[in-house]
Amino acid sequence: MEALDATIHQPARLQIMSALTQLDQDERVDFTFLKDRLALTDGNLGAHLTTLEGRGYIAVDKQFVGRRPKTYVKATAAGRHAFASHVAALNAILSPK
Amino acid sequence: MEITPEDAAKALQEIKLSQAAMRSAIRSHRGHLFLWLWGAIWCAMATLNWIDPFRFATANNLLTAAGVLASFAIGIIQGRQINSRVDRRFVGVVAAVLLFGYGVIPLVTHSFQASYAEGYAVSMLTWMLVYVIGGIWFDTYWLWVGITVTALILAGYLIWPALFWGFMLLAGLMLVGTGFYVRHFWR
Numbered sequence A: 001m002e003a004l005d006a007t008i009h010q011p012a013r014l015q016i017m018s019a020l021t022q023l024d025q026d027e028r029v030d031f032t033f034l035k036d037r038l039a040l041t042d043g044n045l046g047a048h049l050t051t052l053e054g055r056g057y058i059a060v061d062k063q064f065v066g067r068r069p070k071t072y073v074k075a076t077a078a079g080r081h082a083f084a085s086h087v088a089a090l091n092a093i094l095s096p097k
Numbered sequence B: 001m002e003i004t005p006e007d008a009a010k011a012l013q014e015i016k017l018s019q020a021a022m023r024s025a026i027r028s029h030r031g032h033l034f035l036w037l038w039g040a041i042w043c044a045m046a047t048l049n050w051i052d053p054f055r056f057a058t059a060n061n062l063l064t065a066a067g068v069l070a071s072f073a074i075g076i077i078q079g080r081q082i083n084s085r086v087d088r089r090f091v092g093v094v095a096a097v098l099l100f101g102y103g104v105i106p107l108v109t110h111s112f113q114a115s116y117a118e119g120y121a122v123s124m125l126t127w128m129l130v131y132v133i134g135g136i137w138f139d140t141y142w143l144w145v146g147i148t149v150t151a152l153i154l155a156g157y158l159i160w161p162a163l164f165w166g167f168m169l170l171a172g173l174m175l176v177g178t179g180f181y182v183r184h185f186w187r
Helices: A011-020 A031-039 A042-056 A077-094 B005-025 B034-053 B057-079 B088-109 B116-137 B142-159 B161-185
Strands: A025-028 A058-065 A068-075 B081-085
Touching: A011 A025, A011 A031, A011 A042, A011 A058, A011 A068, A011 A077, A011 B088, A031 A068, A031 B005, A042 A058, A058 B088, A058 B142, A068 B088, A077 B005, B005 B116, B005 B161, B034 B057, B034 B116, B034 B161, B057 B081, B116 B161, B142 B161
Parallel strands: none
Antiparallel strands: A025 A068, A025 B081, A058 A068
């Protein structure tokens, strides 16, 4: 049986992982674009991304576009797997075999 | 970690809402703006060429140039929001198809000198080959856009040549319609 993942289950991180796993495998999303979609603040999103990155669930890529710094975020294969397992565990709680 | 069924249901609901919001945002980056832009340009060019292709040759060139510039602008703006690694092998394939479609094959067939409609058909078929290859390569809707527009070009050119520009107008409308489908329903 799949186990719940405490890192992912936190509401904001659940939102972030739900959003990032909708992108294609190779796709990444701009920090500001993601922040606006999820209605989170800079600090809040940044802190949760750091936690998820620490677990290896997301990859953060910082680069300069012209002179402006841009941060791109994507779900890793490990993150996608962990999220799928977490959703399976939630479903199992609702309909145990 | 243990949670109640109520909390699990609430979490699943949150997941669904976040996924739906992100899906809508992702759909806005799946090419509908390009389909609307080029669909509108195709419609305009088909209408002008139906009236008189030689009279509106400059307008056709200006429309194409405006489309290319607008496409670059859309690509740059949207690419800053959601992007992925450039597939260099695919870029190479596109370059090869365009080189053969516009450069190598016309050297033998002289298709751009035969008639305006023939040159136009060859040009559009070259781009539809790019769509078909891209559709297979990335497993996307480009495939059926490429096949359908190719069928319209061939039907107009080979079966009903008097209505060729009408078929091109239909192809443009199909691109616009596909844009709406992609924006609202594509995965």
